[in-house]
Amino acid sequence: MIYDIRHVTRFDYGNAVKFARCNLRLKPIDWAGQRLVDYRLAIDPTGSTTPAHAEAGLAHVTRLVVDQPVRSLTIESIASVAVDRLVPVPAADDPTLGEVARMARDSRDLSAGCPASYLYPSPRIPLDRAIADWCARDLDPARNSLEAGIALARRIQTEFAFDAEATLVDTSPADAFHQRRGVCQDFAQIMITGLRAAGLPAAYASGYIRTIPPPGEQRLVGADATHAWVLLWCGPQRGWVGLDPTNGIWMAEDHIVVAVGRDYAEIAPVDGVVLGSGAQKMEVSVDVSPRAQTWPDAGDCHCPTGSG
Template sequence: MSVFPDGTLPPAPDAGAGRRYQVTHQTMYRYSDVVTSSYGRGFLTPRDSVRQRCLSYALDIDPSAADSSVSRDVYGNISSYFHITARHYRLNVTARSVVEVDAPPPALYTAGAASAPWEGARPTGIDGALAAEFTLDLHKPEITDAVRRYAAPSFIPGRPLIDVLTDLNGRIFTDFTYRSGSTTVSTRVAEVLEAREGVCQDFARLAIACLRANGLAASYISGYLATDPPPGKERMVGADATHAWAAVWTPTGEWLGLDPTNDQMVDERYITVGWGRDYADVPPLRGIIYTDSESSVIDVAVDVAPIEGGVLDA
């Protein structure tokens, strides 16, 4: 059975209703000189799975694109392409969606593969064939001796998988400082380990490197974190911004999602846009411009708001 790295199984008819969110993701580029042509591609459309449904989606581009298209990559993520030929000094890309997310079943993190020894979650045989590529290091290796040393205390032989994940989550949360602007998308895991600071994408990539260093299949997931948590839950770091976390394959065909930025396992507050082996597989936006501009400024604003009465009857 094919499975999805956000911890869900493939879409099924008549999936139960859940918690609804209105997501607005606006990216504004400003240039010091005119841009004569701009090509862009990004992953901004939330995915569908058995626990998540994208009920509506719209992408607004100003100036209007002369050419645009939508496609899917090898992992099934939805990619939007656009080409702007009108001369412009600023570019505004706004994605709006309504997404419904179900809470994970209670047993997901307490029974089955989660409670079995972590060594048994290494992909083997036919069932693990599709997950095997998620055990591999990146083209510029991230699995260093320093990563292995950092991971080692969590991976006690015979320890239940969920205990390994929660321990690794907690250690990264405690050992590293969340500091916006301290890293870039090009920052290596080794640099994050040395600096002991970063942002969500750095902490997700560190967790992934630790998991892969021990033979587990781990994916990088890009998405959003709900701004307004359910009753009794604290507001979490990463709200009002794009967010990133990791997920681990299990032999039962499920992927267990973990968020080291907030020291918790993934629940109905997490909205998945896309996944891959690394950030470079699912960047929100990237592109090429033709201009004599010597400087540019980018402003990103994300709002994830629960819709009034968003908890629906099944």
């Protein structure tokens, strides 16, 4: 399956911004089961863009500098990604969670995608005893690693309510856990907290998921969203396996990975600094369409969405 992805971010400023410097992590990476086919980035008004080094995580980073006064800024990211990824099937010879933890500790791999990089707490995902205890019910060290991972993802999906009004982008895993409410970022961070507390390598995946409208209803333009889920390292043979606690499913053909990091802060789609005063409003519109479909006209994108 080839997906065409259009991700538009628009900033409107209360007063003219004199200078802006942003890090953009919008270009999807190549990952197991997916390949970037084509990509282009458009900025309005035009700014200077240069490739930048990813200081943490696995991401393509573009540095954007706008050095003229602006009242608005639009960043349009258009990608085509080929995805060929089957749903994982747990097998009798998969390692147990205890074996995974041991292999991760013994690993000598120091690359950006090595399991050791994702064993420990990170700034946005600290250790939390209450979350660790709650997740431990599914994380018996003797249990098959894939079976345990999907069991925990499904329990989060069942026992937590999706509520876009309950949390903010900087809400801690502990606060979302206490509410038992939140969005995909919260559920991913809660699951990662529990996995790392059990000594397991767990990464934060940022990207997209294709949404399919109910029978008889048309797909809304711009109504897709950025998404977040969990990658659990299940030994050198299986590698990283994706688990989506928001939906209680495996990462498969409907998921497109954009970036992988220890937490959201390392791989936020857009971050940076602006020099100016006044309020700022941001709108995001995302479309994820199979190649057989055609893009709508740019003027038709009226449905802002956020992460989650």
